[in-house]
Amino acid sequence: MSFSLTDPAVASLLGLSVREAKRGVRGANPLVGAVIADASGQVVATGHHRGAGTPHAEADALSNLAAAQELAARRQNEQTPLDPALANPGPLDPATLTMLVTLEPCNHTGRTGPCSHAIVESGIGRVVYAVPDATDRASGGAAHLVVNGVEVIAGESISEQWVAESGALNARWFRAQREARPFTSLHLAQTLDANIAAVDGTSQWITGDASRQHSHGIRARVDAIIVGTGTILADNPQLTARDAGGELAPRQPLRVAMGHRDVPDTARIRGTGSFEQFHTHDPREVLSELKARGVDHAMIEGGSSIATAFLAADLVDEIWLYQAPKFLGRGRSALDDLGITSLSQALELELDDVDGPAVRQLGNDVLLHLTPRHEDK
Amino acid sequence: MSFSLTDPAVASLLGLSVREAKRGVRGANPLVGAVIADASGQVVATGHHRGAGTPHAEADALSNLAAAQELAARRQNEQTPLDPALANPGPLDPATLTMLVTLEPCNHTGRTGPCSHAIVESGIGRVVYAVPDATDRASGGAAHLVVNGVEVIAGESISEQWVAESGALNARWFRAQREARPFTSLHLAQTLDANIAAVDGTSQWITGDASRQHSHGIRARVDAIIVGTGTILADNPQLTARDAGGELAPRQPLRVAMGHRDVPDTARIRGTGSFEQFHTHDPREVLSELKARGVDHAMIEGGSSIATAFLAADLVDEIWLYQAPKFLGRGRSALDDLGITSLSQALELELDDVDGPAVRQLGNDVLLHLTPRHEDK
Known part of the structure; x- marks a missing residue:
């Protein structure tokens, strides 16, 4: 017999699952948080997804549960408390456990195995999920659980707020899926008067070490x-991912040039790793070609015309805005014409507290993490 | 007999005095923090200056000391602890106390009395100060203390770091004094792409309620x-100080128009309080005229040409930069030409942690508090 899902105390478990999800990162995969509670409603394990290639939230929670069980078993063997009430209860019966998860467990084998199968194997008796997984690739997890005797409850019968919050976490991600394109992160590094270069084109470096390390x-x-x-011809960037010591990261992203101008054979972007040029100014076309090549997460690095094109087309899913504490007055603006003439048409953003605080000091710079306000069109 | 000022533990008292100073506000008066320690070096009271018209740091610390003494006396009368070691020691002998203060105590009667006199009256035996007061108006405090039998020690013999930190707190303020002009605070309210109005001129409101309330x-x-x-003709602002409920603050600043264009008789800036127009574009001239009228602290509200003129002339002492989470693309830029053509000439700012955190979320907005990097020219 497990706790009742209509108990008001369940709200704190639901809130915890959302907070767990926010510990993840936006990108190729959705944000998911999971909480495992015992028969009395006490939290025994939590988990979250840390990004592509790492365990899903459910698997993370199950592995934390296993570690907790092991510890409990060891303590039971070692200790004999004076007060029997303090005796360690020992391993939990998995059938009495409930998993609360912000997204329907997946039924897909990718870089990790399907969560629905892992849950069945764990013997967990009950699963409550907030948002159904409607993607072609991973849906069907709830059905697999039911067929295998797990009690499955859809979140809408428990808490509309939970469903809304869990859905909002991934609104932009789901849109990218529907639009069959990679999730996109826009990188902007600018002065406090929103210049990305001085009048003479100098731009290295506007932001400090800590900002560049973060990016x-x-x-x-x-x-x-x-x-x-234009950026390649002006700045000749390497666009490699390096660690604080300057060493190349083990995995290097595909480097993509967008535009009609020729990229010289000697350009540094042609160096380490793969390079591809798309002779277009249409951001949709670039994203669609990238998706066809298996790209699930793309970073838009600049310059201003590229950033503006993606923003104007509503194809930016998150923004990392690095601000250096300086003014240039005149210079090269971070953005060009977005087609906005009046304040009421402004492109509205939201501070995004996923993957760290939305507003933080980074060395002498200020980093803002933002998401374009999602209007479901 | 009091503690030795060469004891390494004194560093924590010095650090505390600087942190106390930072609890104040930048403006008409310098930032000052004071710590009173007993014969063993234990802190018995602290104080800081909260801005023009409020007690100076030394007076604040003395009043906190008096309150602590009163409490100690009351406890002594009420309690008889079982362990005599816990017995309240009762009122302290002021002659055994040391005051450590970041600025030489003033010798000036303004809206409050001279601190040097208050210290003599308190009977405090020893005063250590970091930075000498070189202003015509308030200097001479140390001499008054010495003449009246107080031991006075200049900070440079104790800690150069303390003197440097205490001086840096007020570097821009001392410059304003030397230049015989008011201390200035620049107000900027902009989008994240540094626009203060859309293409069609709409600007109300870029920032949210919490930002406007702060300003x-x-x-x-x-x-x-x-x-x-230009701003008066475009926006017809009232420029009153109001509380959260919309009520006028008891003290209203002088409203100053700068420029050649006529301000209509019906302009709202001519409403509540005093109004004055200076027919010039020279910020030095405006500040000098204001100083002659007794203005010690002026706020520069805009628009972009006014903000740019003060920044280009290095006449801005602190900046409150309110950023609204939105983009406009094209629009009216917060700043115009600062005469900077290359990144190495950028106007460098420092995050300023005086009067609250340098970086903070304010509703949906982000507020940055900044100081132009001071180069003593």
């Missing part, structure tokens, strides 16, 4: 980096 | 607010 971390996470041919 | 708090603190005639 190398994002580069190491993505499958592709997109820059305009 | 009303700054307005209530200053003696004058400066705007360009």
Whole structure:
């Protein structure tokens, strides 16, 4: 017999699952958080997904549960408390456990195995999920659980707020899936008056070491980096992902040039790793070609015309905005014409507290993490 | 007999005095922090200056000391602890106390009395100060203390770091004094791409309620607010200081128009309080005229040409930069030409952790508090 899902105390378990999800990173995969509670509703394990290639939230929670069980078993063998009430209860019966997860467990074998199968194997008796997985690739997890005797409950019968919050976490991600394109992260590094270069074109370096190190971390996470041919000709960037010591990260993203101008054979972007040029200014076309090549997460590095094109087309899913504490007055603006003439048409953003605080000091710089406000069109 | 000032533990008292100073506000008066320690070096009271018209740091610390003494006396009368070692030691002998203060105590009667006299009256035996007060108006405090039998020690013999940190706190303030002009606070409210209005001129409101409320708090603190005639004609601002409920603050700043264009009789800036127009584009001239009228702290509200003129002339002492999470693409830029053509000439700023965190979320906005990097020219 497990706790009742209509108990008001369940709200704190649901909130915890959302907070767990926010510990993950935006990118190729959705954000998911999972909480495992015992028959009395006490939390015994939590888990979250840390990004492509790492265990899903459910698998993370199951592995934390296993570790907790092992510890409990060891303590039981070692200790004989004076007060029997303090005696360690020993391993939990998995059938009495409930897993609460923000997204329907997947039924897909990718870089990791299907969560629905792992849950069945663990013997967990009950699964409550917030948002159904409607992607072609991974849906069907709930059905697999039911067929294998797990009690499955859809979140809408428990808490509409939970379903809404869990859905909002991945609104932009689901849109990218529907649009059959990679999830996109826009990188902007600018002065406080929003210049990305001085009048004479100098731009190295506007931001400090800590900011550049952080953006190398994002580069190491993505499958592709997109820059305009203008930026390649002006700055000749390497676009490699490096660690703090300057060493190349083990996985290097595909380097993508966008535009019609020729990229010289000597351009540094042609160096380490793969390089590809798309002779177009249409961001949809670039993303669609990248998706066909297996790119699930692309980073848009600049310059201003590329950043503006993706923003104007509503193809930016998150923004990492690095601000250096300086003014240039006149210079090269971070953005060009977005087709906005009046304040009421402004492109509205939301501070995004996923993957760290939305607003943080990074050395002498200020880093903002933002998401374009999602209007489901 | 008091503790030795060469004891390494004194460093923590010095650090505390600087942290105390940072709890104050930048403006008409310098930032000052004070710590009172007993014969063993234990902190018995701290104080800081909260801005023009409020007690100076030394007076604040003395009043906190008096409150602590009163409490100690009351406890002594009420309690008889079982362990005599816990017995309250009762009132301290002021002659055994040391005051450590980041600036030489003033010798000036302004809105508050001279600190040097208050210290003599308190009977405190020893005063250590970091930075000498070189202003015509308030200097001579140390001499008054010595003449009246207080042991006075200049900070340079104790800790160069303390003197440097205490001086850096007020570097821009001392410069304003030397230049015989008011201390200035620049207000900027912009989008994340540094626009203060859309292409069609709409600008109300870029920032949210919490940001506007914060800037009303700054307005209530200053003696004058400066705007360009262009801003008056475009936006017809009231420039009053109001509280969260919309009520006028008890003290309203002088409203100053800067520029050649006529300000209509019906302009709202001519409403509540005093109004003055200076027919010039020279920021030095405006500040000098304001100083002659008794203005010690002026706020520069905009628009972009006024902000740019003060920044280019190095006449901005602190910046409150309110950023709204939105993009406009094209629009009216926050700043115009600063005469900077290359990144190495950028106007460098420092995050300023005085008067609250340098970087903070304010509703949906982000507020940065900044100081132009001071190069003593």
